[in-house]
Amino acid sequence: MDLTVGPGERVAVVGASGAGKSTLLAVANGAVPPSSGTVEVLGQDPAALRGRALRRLRARVGTVHQHLELVGPLRVVHNVNAGRLGGWPAARAAWSLLRPQGLPEVLAALERVGLADRVFDRTDALSGGQRQRVAVARVLVQDPELVLADEPASALDPALSGRVLELLGGPASRGGALLAALHDPALALRCCDRVVGLAAGRVVLDVRAASLSVRDLADFYGAAA
Numbered sequence: 001m002d003l004t005v006g007p008g009e010r011v012a013v014v015g016a017s018g019a020g021k022s023t024l025l026a027v028a029n030g031a032v033p034p035s036s037g038t039v040e041v042l043g044q045d046p047a048a049l050r051g052r053a054l055r056r057l058r059a060r061v062g063t064v065h066q067h068l069e070l071v072g073p074l075r076v077v078h079n080v081n082a083g084r085l086g087g088w089p090a091a092r093a094a095w096s097l098l099r100p101q102g103l104p105e106v107l108a109a110l111e112r113v114g115l116a117d118r119v120f121d122r123t124d125a126l127s128g129g130q131r132q133r134v135a136v137a138r139v140l141v142q143d144p145e146l147v148l149a150d151e152p153a154s155a156l157d158p159a160l161s162g163r164v165l166e167l168l169g170g171p172a173s174r175g176g177a178l179l180a181a182l183h184d185p186a187l188a189l190r191c192c193d194r195v196v197g198l199a200a201g202r203v204v205l206d207v208r209a210a211s212l213s214v215r216d217l218a219d220f221y222g223a224a225a
């Protein structure tokens with residue numbers, strides 16, 4: 001795979017189940033080292049970094065994981081604040097579990113995803129779509145330059161899906177970038193500028209979103225399956 005994502009781009013990664021979308025995102029955020037070849041994220045190779053340098057890079061990359069990676073028994077506020085733990089001293093992070101820090105920013109992020117009234121609820125008391133929006137709010141408080149999102153709207157209705165993609169595209173509009181694995185062709189074309197299609201771990205499509213129709217993309221899913 002040879003893929004470059006530039007500043008300002010919102011890229012939809014599409015492809016059949018098992019095509020390699022999650023693997024691409026995991027390699028891009030440094031969670032999975034490449035078995036061969038090189039990866040550069042915001043000008044740095046995550047596999048070559050350790051300690052503080054790695055934490056500094058991770059603070060600049062926000063991820064919405066496919067399985068969300070929230071801590072169910074914790075309150076929503078704590079899961080949202082997890083987005084910026086990398087930028088806090090350990091003492092502040094620990095103290096925040098007793099007295100949540102930075103509450104105005106947490107509330108603002110939750111407001112943007114329509115969950116401000118759930119800030120002190122236990123996260124595992126929320127619906128699947130609400131939990132997905134907590135994971136998005138966590139990225140919003142982090143305010144990263146690069147957003148990696150793995151099916152960030154899979155549990156949301158069409159209106160909320162568009163809103164969430166718009167929010168995740170915010171850093172791209174400020175010179176960062178968005179790389180989002182999406183299964184919904186209409187959403188991919190509506191919310192992204194570029195579509196990268198994967199099949200069996202390879203890039204088999206790389207075009208401007210404006211040059212595709214929803215039908216073309218639906219056909220691609222059929223052909224790639």
Ligand SMILES: Nc1ncnc2c1ncn2[C@@H]1O[C@H](COP(=O)(O)OP(=O)(O)OP(=O)(O)O)[C@@H](O)[C@H]1O
Nearest residue numbers: 015016017018019020021022023024066181198201
């Ligand atoms: N931890 C792992 N160890 C070994 N192989 C893996 C691992 N995770 C994924 N794979 C394999 O890599 C391939 C791509 O998986 P990946 O999860 O990236 O696909 P995907 O396009 O995100 O699929 P989906 O849409 O179903 O989430 C699959 O064949 C899968 O079996």
